[in-house]
């Protein structure tokens with residue numbers, strides 16, 4: 001059986017520099033695959049090459065039995081690739097409901113399946129249902145990430161691609177301090193509350209990915225820096241260094257030695 005997504009010898013340039021030097025990876029139907037590696041090794045560039053945000057200069061990408069590397073990003077989305085880019089890709093001035101409708105409108109589905117899709121994302125992310133009429137911009141970083149994932153799910157992808165879904169939720173110490181200070185300025189919550197809240201939101205995303213994995217209704221390719229998160233949710237992993245995959249395998253083979261050699265700074 002052939003893979004759902006097959007990336008073969010992909011090379012991608014940005015501004016005349018070779019960023020990807022022959023990336024090979026595959027994702028099978030229903031699998032959760034983690035793409036790992038230190039900062040700047042080409043993880044986001046790999047995802048953008050798959051989704052069509054960046055043109056590839058060599059290599060092939062096939063998805064669901066079709067060659068897609070020359071298709072537009074729209075055509076790749078229609079073929080069944082849902083993409084949640086790095087950062088908080090939501091409309092801050094639209095309500096949560098309106099943000100979700102954008103996901104539904106893209107696929108012009110009938111009302112019944114609208115409701116089924118919405119019910120599904122509300123069961124994965126209950127907080128969204130509670131806050132439907134609030135503006136996207138008032139959500140915390142973790143809640144915005146949940147909204148972005150929910151919106152992508154409403155397009156019913158066969159493959160969901162997530163770029164650092166917990167980034168900004170479990171931030172580095174420095175960011176954490178900055179964030180906490182900002183939160184403390186605008187509200188009365190304590191630093192301990194803010195930290196507990198962040199942990200809770202990251203756990204919600206972890207459990208949503210686990211739930212999706214259990215259903216095996218779609219495949220997930222996720223970029224993630226946090227090794228524990230990857231071990232908890234993934235079936236297999238790929239680790240990149242300087243524009244290529246250097247090691248891959250079943251998630252059980254992601255040992256501390258592998259982490260030390262390929263992933264730690």
Ligand SMILES: Nc1ncnc2c1ncn2[C@@H]1O[C@H](COP(=O)(O)OP(=O)(O)O)[C@@H](O)[C@H]1O
Pocket residue numbers: 014015019037038039040041042043044045046
């Ligand atoms: N728009 C850009 N212009 C120039 N260089 C870029 C751009 N985007 C990424 N790069 C370079 O490409 C390399 C890989 O970046 P990226 O794929 O974002 O890494 P990762 O997601 O693994 O942190 C980095 O060295 C980065 O500096």
Ligand SMILES: [Mg+2]
Pocket residue numbers: 043044045086163
């Ligand atoms: Mg990145």
